[in-house]
Each structure stands twice: as structure tokens, then as C-alpha cells.
Amino acid sequence: MCSTCGCSEGEVTITSGHHSDDASHCHDHAHHHHAHHDHCQCQTHDSASCEHEHEHDETIEFETSPSVEVHHHYYHHGDVHHHIHYHLAALPEAMPQPTMSEVTPTVKRTVTIEEQVLAKNDRIAAHNREHFAAQHLVALNFVSSPGSGKTTLLCETLRQLLPNQSCVVIEGDQQTQNDAQRIEATGAPAIQINTGKGCHLDAQMIHDAMHQLDAPQGSYLFIENVGNLVCPAGFDLGEKHKVVVLSVTEGEDKPLKYPHMFAAASVMLINKIDLLEHLDFDLQRCMQYAHQVNPELIIIPISATTGVGMDEWLSWLETQPCA
Ligand SMILES: Nc1nc2c(ncn2[C@@H]2O[C@H](COP(=O)(O)OP(=O)(O)OP(=O)(O)O)[C@@H](O)[C@H]2O)c(=O)[nH]1
Ligand SMILES: [Mg+2]
Incomplete structure (x- = not known):
């Protein structure tokens, strides 16, 4: 659609x-x-020169502090509706930053980004x-x-x-x-x-x-x-x-x-x-x-x-x- x-x-x-x-x-x-x-x-x-990551969901993993919390963030960029599902806290700089109370220090976390059609x-x-x-x-x-x-x-x-x-x-x-x-x-x-x-x-x-x-x-x-x-x-x-x-x-x-x-x-x-x-x-x-x-x-x-x-x-x- x-x-x-x-x-x-x-x-x-x-x-x-x-x-x-x-x-x-x-x-x-x-x-x-x-x-x-x-x-x-x-x-x-x-495949080495062209990764073709065309998955609907994108998973980014990086080192930081562990968190027991799962946060859902919703925001709009232009006409695009993003739903970001933070399994753990702290975000890469390009992402919307959570408030300090949402961030707990530790080691590994996964950010799952669900994008709709235009973002894809x-x-x-x-x-x-x-x-x-x-x-x-x-x-x-x-x-x-x-x-x-x-x-x-x-x-x-x-x-x-x-x-x-x-x-x-x-x-x-x-x-x-x-x-x-x-x-x-x-x-x-x-x-x-x-x-x-x-x-x-x-x-x-x-x-x-x-x-x-x-x-x-x-x-x-x-x-x-x-x-x-x-x-x-x-x-x-x-x-x-x-x-x-x-x-x-x-x-x-x-x-x-x-x-x-x-x-x-x-x-x-x-x-x-x-x-x-x-x-x-x-x-x-x-x-x-x-x-x-x-x-x-x-x-x-x-x-x-x-x-x-x-x-x-x-x-x-x-x-x-x-x-
Ligand atoms: N008089 C005149 N007719 C033109 C001109 N350019 C295109 N046409 C005519 O306009 C009609 C449509 O032209 P196309 O080039 O098929 O238009 P198109 O934008 O590619 O059409 P779609 O792909 O169907 O959207 C044709 O009959 C062309 O001959 C022009 O500069 N002057
Ligand atoms: Mg044409």
C-alpha cells in the first residue's frame, strides 16, 4: 500500500x-x-561491495551500559513516523536522546528501529x-x-x-x-x-x-x-x-x-x-x-x-x- x-x-x-x-x-x-x-x-x-541490508527492521548494536528498561519512542521526521524500540538505554548521537532518568550505565544494548514505507x-x-x-x-x-x-x-x-x-x-x-x-x-x-x-x-x-x-x-x-x-x-x-x-x-x-x-x-x-x-x-x-x-x-x-x-x-x- x-x-x-x-x-x-x-x-x-x-x-x-x-x-x-x-x-x-x-x-x-x-x-x-x-x-x-x-x-x-x-x-x-x-556481496562485499554491496551489502543490501533491505530488512524492514534495522538492528544496531553497540557497547554501553546495560539497562533493565525497554523504552518505546515515537517521533516524526517530515511525513515519516518512526517507532524506536530501545531495549537498553543510551543512544547513538543521531538518535533522539532519552532523558537522563531513562539512561542507566552499562555494556550492551540493541536498538530496533521500525520504519514505515517512506523511511525505508x-x-x-x-x-x-x-x-x-x-x-x-x-x-x-x-x-x-x-x-x-x-x-x-x-x-x-x-x-x-x-x-x-x-x-x-x-x-x-x-x-x-x-x-x-x-x-x-x-x-x-x-x-x-x-x-x-x-x-x-x-x-x-x-x-x-x-x-x-x-x-x-x-x-x-x-x-x-x-x-x-x-x-x-x-x-x-x-x-x-x-x-x-x-x-x-x-x-x-x-x-x-x-x-x-x-x-x-x-x-x-x-x-x-x-x-x-x-x-x-x-x-x-x-x-x-x-x-x-x-x-x-x-x-x-x-x-x-x-x-x-x-x-x-x-x-x-x-x-x-x-x-
Ligand atoms: N504540440 C506539442 N505536442 C507535444 C509536445 N511534446 C509532446 N507532445 C505530444 O504530447 C503527447 C504526449 O506526449 P508524451 O511524450 O507521450 O507524454 P508523456 O509525458 O511521456 O506521457 P505519459 O508517459 O503517458 O505520462 C504526444 O501526442 C506528443 O506528440 C510539444 O512540445 N508540442
Ligand atoms: Mg511517457
């Missing part, structure tokens, strides 16, 4: 785009991933981030409502970059292989994640997809999230930046109506500006609204079909080098 929206995630499938037109072949190679499985099915990493996701995202850094991958997470032009923009971006720069793509949709096939037509390797009833990608899905996607060192990793302006804002995938795409047909007030997504993004591409003359869309007001929720947001008006604004977008990408 998605803790942000209550959607039911069902079975998630992860398939290579080029396997997708042969259903039986595809099935053989599909990595069927259940959204809440706890054990990594990592096959390409050696954050941990896997941090793990992904380490992998991306080690492999010099720049991961960008494209988020938007359905149909804003994410795949069209990515295909154009790949056509411009691919001759000189390796790029790989992870596509997220509830159903179909369509977007992975469109990406592969540009020559870039693509993995399609179908989330079933799920409304967003999560860090575990990206982790699993990366094991099927043999990304060369120093690549851009473009992730196209499920079309949804709400839930993907809450799920860190380990990306360096979120890029939010808003098309002019959606109306200029979207940054105010869905502020979390625009607050979480580093860049906003206002797409389909070739259609502006047909619409009652106030570009200046849209930018003003977006800056209201995120003063740091870099905004680039663009048209994936005419190419207007592509240079500015590619220049921004150059500020995020993979080396």
Missing part, C-alpha cells in the same frame, strides 16, 4: 524494452518484483545514490502529469546527446512497453517498469531495474516516472535532480495546486509552447507561481516538437556532467 496516496501496488514487472515485443521471451527475462519484498535479488554485485524508501534511495556516485551516473527523475511530453522530450534529448554521451533510461508506467520502445528507437538502452496499480516509482524498483540495465560508467540515467503530479514527489529514487515537466495545456496554476512536486524539483520544463497561440495560458504568471513555491527553480520554456528551448535545456544538462 502506498503510504502517500493509499494506492494498491500489486505486482510490479521490470523488463528490457527490447524484449517487449516477444511476450514469452519477455516473460522469461522479466524480473518480477514485489514492491515490498525485503531481500535484494541482486545478481550483478558482489529513503534508505534504499541513499543506497542507489551511492551506486550512482560510484559509477559516475547522473540520475534525473522526470515527473509530470500524464501526457505532458516527458517521453517526447527525452527522445529529443537523446537524439542530441547520444553521439557523444552515453545515456540509459528507466521508464515507469502502470502498463505497456510503449515508452521503452520509443526510447530504444533512439538507440539508448531502456528498461520498462510497469507498476500495475501503483502510481509512482520507488527506490527499490530503480535498484532492481539498475541490475538489468548495464549502464556504462559516466552515463546520464534518465528516469521517467509514472505520470502523476502527486505521489512521485514523495519518493526519492536516489536521483540528483527532479525535472518537472508542465505542458501549457494543463493551465498555469498547477504549481500552486500541486506545490510539493514543484518544490521538490530543481528544473521545470514548460513544454508545448508551440501551442501557446491557441491557448489562454499566461507563461509569466506560471513562472511566477512556480517561483512562489520554489524560488530556486530553474524554468525553461520548451517545445519538444519544434525544438524551441532545447539549447537552453541541453546547456543546463552540461552543468551536470557525468565525469
